[in-house]
Amino acid sequence: MNKEITIIGGAGHVGLAFALICTSKNIKVHIHDTNTQSIKLIKKGIMPHKEKNGPKFLKIAVKNNLLSFSSKIDELKLNKINVVCLGTPIDEFLNPQYNILTDIIKLLTKVLNKDNHLIIRSTVFPGTTRYLHQILKNHKKNINMSFFPERFVQGLALEEFNKFPHIIGSINKKSEKECRKFLNIFSKEIITMKPEEAEITKLFLNSYRYVQFSIANQFYKIADSANLDYKLINYAMKHKYNRGNIPSPGFTAGPCLFKDTMQLSAFSNNNFSLGMEAMSTNEGLVNYIVSKLLKKYNLSKKIVGILGMSFKAESDDIRNSLSYKLKKVLSLHSKKVLTTDPYVKNDKNIQSLEYVKNRSDIMIIATPHKIYKKIRTKKIIYNIWVDF
Ligand SMILES: NC(=O)c1ccc[n+]([C@@H]2O[C@H](COP(=O)([O-])OP(=O)(O)OC[C@H]3O[C@@H](n4cnc5c(N)ncnc54)[C@H](O)[C@@H]3O)[C@@H](O)[C@H]2O)c1
Known part of the structure; x- marks a missing residue:
């Protein structure tokens, strides 16, 4: 059982919903997010955006001291499982903007160690998970990595999370086994595929x-x-x-x-x-x-x-x-x-x-x-x- 996980972008729509799903299973969550306004609200038990049942889940998480926070990279606390939920917008040419994910990966090269597993939950261009893994490998950080897409209707994530099977695309069998073990806390039905297949x-x-x-x-x-x-x-x-x-x-x-x-x-x-x-x-x-x-x-x-x-x-x-x-x-x-x-x-x-x-x-x-x-x-x- 994972006692604590980290969510990068954990104050956003996808990140916070997943944080609350984890705290509802008594898993501690370290939220790392550059939005200090949202963190301030979350600390007070106030949802920074609408999410059905969010206020109820958050109140319990705060009361039970299950959340910790950082907004600067040198305060980031990594755990075995680290989930990335950053935005992945497109640019003025309608092409994906890679820099948001590559920038964070480059920062993480300094702090990641071989026991960390990076799970990408942002929606990404096919090939991104493998590409990010390669950047880490080039920095001699050959860590476990998986892609785990969020498939729920915005605002209803807490309600829908347990309704559907989860999809994962891991970089290798070791990562797949570890990611599956983590997600088994929530569901037994997990569909595994290549990262590119899960991304597409x-x-x-x-x-x-x-x-x-x-x-x-x-x-x-x-x-x-x-x-x-x-x-x-x-x-x-x-x-x-x-x-x-x-x-x-x-x-x-x-x-x-x-x-x-x-x-x-x-x-x-x-x-x-x-x-x-x-x-x-x-x-x-x-x-x-x-x-x-x-x-x-x-x-x-x-x-x-x-x-x-x-x-x-x-x-x-x-x-x-x-x-x-x-x-x-x-x-x-x-x-x-x-x-x-x-x-x-x-x-x-x-x-x-x-x-x-x-x-x-x-x-x-x-x-x-x-x-x-x-x-x-x-x-x-x-x-x-x-x-x-
Ligand atoms: N909103 C949805 O319903 C939904 C559903 C499925 C998938 N997705 C995908 O999930 C991803 C996240 O979407 P979202 O709606 O949660 O976005 P969001 O903007 O609500 O959340 C992103 C969070 O990341 C934080 N952030 C940005 N840069 C950061 C950095 N360098 N370090 C730490 N934190 C940083 C932001 O402050 C924000 O809180 C996107 O790829 C999106 O396509 C979203």
């Missing part, structure tokens, strides 16, 4: 979802352009017919699906044409909506309210949210744009729902937070989400 599995899963959402968005645009009622069509496709189980049209955004589809495109030497089509359909939905409103209204005389700024319903995460693209495009055409969101805390321009409702001429439901179902108004509400 995660990219395939996210790209698949991204493409699925794009089909719904494309169907919506086709039907709507022909003045057909897509909500009714969607109902007819799905009702008591599970082969028609198409997601709702709507803004498809966030820190993962777009980015991972682009990572897969880069990996395929830009031959993932379906992924690129999905990107232009999903991103293009904003312009479709604005063009539609421009045809119908003189927007230069209208105040437009955007309801929902997080990238998805019931979330406080605004990373890569298309609500902000909508705001930008609308600002070019309308008298004024107002924004509201019940969960987002880190945007000083956000107003209360009442304020936006009272002042706007037109409102757009950009994020389908449940609370918007209760709105009763005679004003124009533009909503493409079905079941809403």
Whole structure:
């Protein structure tokens, strides 16, 4: 039984969720994260972001003294198991930014020893785990290493963690045995494969979802352009017919699906044409909506309210949210744009729902937070989400 593990990036969405899954099994966790603000909150038992059951799990972890922290590399405490959960964004050329992981690996070369096992939990370009292992080997640190993708819906990690088998791709049999032994604490069902296979599995899963959402968005645009009622069509496709189980049209955004589809495109030497089509359909939905409103209204005389700024319903995460693209495009055409969101805390321009409702001429439901179902108004509400 591992008495303590280390999580690098442990104050982030994936890192903290995994930390709390571990503390719920009575495993101590050393959180290393450069975000001192988030660490301050976690120490007080306050979640820095929304996660279902997070406050409950965190309270117990803090009460039982199961967490320790560092924010500077010279304070980092390594353990046998060390999990890396850093962000892996893409750059302006839609290619993965390697430097975040390579920088931390280079720092770690100074402190890692042969007993440490490095588990990469960030979503990475296929080949990354082996590449990082080679950097360490070049520094004479031939340590155990595995890739262990996070496959859970953001905000529901604590609930979903035990529902699915875990996937690992270890660098060699010794690493696989050790990683499996660690994960057996949580689950007996573990799928093992090569690191590259595990890495691409995660990219395939996210790209698949991204493409699925794009089909719904494309169907919506086709039907709507022909003045057909897509909500009714969607109902007819799905009702008591599970082969028609198409997601709702709507803004498809966030820190993962777009980015991972682009990572897969880069990996395929830009031959993932379906992924690129999905990107232009999903991103293009904003312009479709604005063009539609421009045809119908003189927007230069209208105040437009955007309801929902997080990238998805019931979330406080605004990373890569298309609500902000909508705001930008609308600002070019309308008298004024107002924004509201019940969960987002880190945007000083956000107003209360009442304020936006009272002042706007037109409102757009950009994020389908449940609370918007209760709105009763005679004003124009533009909503493409079905079941809403
Ligand atoms: N958010 C999700 O639901 C989700 C789901 C599956 C996979 N992923 C993947 O997991 C990875 C992490 O995503 P996330 O959403 O948790 O990102 P995040 O930004 O919420 O978390 C990353 C954390 O790393 C910290 N950090 C950055 N540089 C650091 C450094 N040099 N040393 C220590 N800490 C550092 C940040 O302060 C932050 O707290 C990404 O690769 C992402 O694609 C995310």
